Amino acid sequence: MNTIINQIKDAVVAAGKNLFQVEFPESAIQFQSTRKEFEGDITLVVFPLTKPAQAKPEDLGLKLGEYIQNEVTHVVGFNVVKGFLNLVFSDAYWLQNLDLMVSASQWGMAPQNSKPRMMVEYSSPNTNKPLHLGHLRNNFLGYAVAEILKANGHQVTKVQIINDRGIHICKSMYAWQVSGKNETPESSGLKGDKLVGKYYVEFDIQYKKEIKSLVEQGMPEEEAKQQAPSMLAAQEMLRAWENGDEAVVQLWKTMNEWVYAGFDTTYKRMGVDFDRLYFESQTYLKGRDEVIKGLEKGVFFKKEDGSVWIDLTDEGLDEKAVLRRDGTAMYVTQDIGTAILRFEDYPDTVSQIYTVGNEQEYHFKVLFKILKKLGWTQSDACYHLSYGMVELPEGKMKSREGTVVDADDLMETMAAESKLVADEQGKLSDLNDAEKTAVYNVIGMAALKYFLLRVDPKKNMMFNPQESIDFNGNTGPFIQYGYVRTQALLRKAENWNRVVDAGVTLNEYERNLIQLLYSYPQVIQQAGEKFDPSVIASFAYELTKTFNSFYQQCSILKEENASLKSLRLHLTELSGMCIASSMRLLGVSMPSRM
């Protein structure tokens, strides 16, 4: 499309000179896609040209249209509505592009590894409780953005930082020690992350009880929170861990292993993976070292009490502490360490993308500034992929109030729902149970992923467990269904003419499809630039709708004209390919039947 647009642009400039004796400024030549209700393939907005040309919009449009039609081979018609000049391209132009698309090995994909390495961090859970709905949005987003960047030609490293250290895991450890009776995932039959999460909840219950009783004895609440025996015990455990106490470290290892095993199961079902894991327990000391180095270079300064700070007031931010009085690392300190370690591990990395909730926007502003001051110029290209919360009808998810939606449960529910729908339709009756289950899972996950990814990442979104996830309309299964139709057609098509006949006449359905398919590379590019999978989701939906409409209106296998049949099968094949390809970028798989 670019080449023809450039030709039109040149024609407009020439028309300016020849018809009006003026030089149209580049910025005044504006195009937009033609609205559906009008005839045309591209629209020139003539308003900005009326001033320099000293002409009325309608007249100008007519004159330009005529000029362009004479100059540009593939512009075969035009019409003017108000100040809009709609240009019609020839069928030959679109058929030529169709030929281009079908002969491309992977239409839409930039050449692999043609662009520098980017690192995408996502998931990054704490190891004291199971994954929930918020993590699902995080993981799906991060994974999708990584795939989209790959499709744009980048080398991509998918990473996560596992927050395996700190008071939170000590809470679970302590509660397990007190009341666990050596319970293990094997003995309890619980997934490891669920087991550890159970003790985290127990800790919280006990802790609350203690606070209540202390407050009843007359202690102020703030003090009670600090003095509650179980909290003191958990803190003592953290100190013991930091000092390398063997028993504590052993317990910590054991319980973390349980959690990892549980997470692995969940990740597998989610369909996400990582190229490299980073553990906070291995990077937090690195962060401290980097801060000390920076202190020597004068990037940071030390206050009288021994704490270390950075002054970001010249950047419009505040002063920020990076080391505590006692010299220990803080949250931001570890992130400094992790970021630098990653740049050292993968020196060709030009950017790190952090998939983290929007409540941490300030944190990442600070982190990027600090990295820059430490001399890591890549920080300019680093990006906080900030996403909004998933809200429930009753408000936010709060683990303490039991209003979390568990990731495993939700995925299971989705599969069960899709089983209900599928069984009712009975189209899978000749499959065996394992094959059926695979289809249920693929459909359930599509519904879930698409639901979470079709929304602009930065916005908060609403999740209503009762009615949110549907299988009709603008949904993952709808798109899968369109794909399944393409595959059914292709299975039955047998041998057909693989050559695009450049002489056929296109109807509006065929034309719409070609136009949309032709825009796919730009869609991928836009999604990559914005780090926004919802761009891809919209495209996949639009494409499926357009295909369905085409499917309904045009007979394909029964078409008697061989050239037309070939054209339609090409469109079917290409549509199927692009639907699958775009959904693949979202991490959504396609069933071959449903």
Add this chain to the structure above:
RNA sequence: GAUCUCGUAGCUCAGUUGGAUAGAGCAUCUGCCUUCUAAGCAGACGGUCAGGGGUUCGAAUCCCUUCGGGAUCACCA
């Protein structure tokens, strides 16, 4: 208090380099399966784009302001 962000149909969401009559899905209602998979297609209904002001040929989009929701501003993570 300061900063950021969001507010579009009953509900969930698209639509910002300023462009035509603001678009989908769900819900409600009407048609279409002896014909390539009806998880579909075609259509109807539904809007003071939170309110007000400004910028201009033109504003959901940019600026100002008011209201409302959310977030952030720790030697927490």
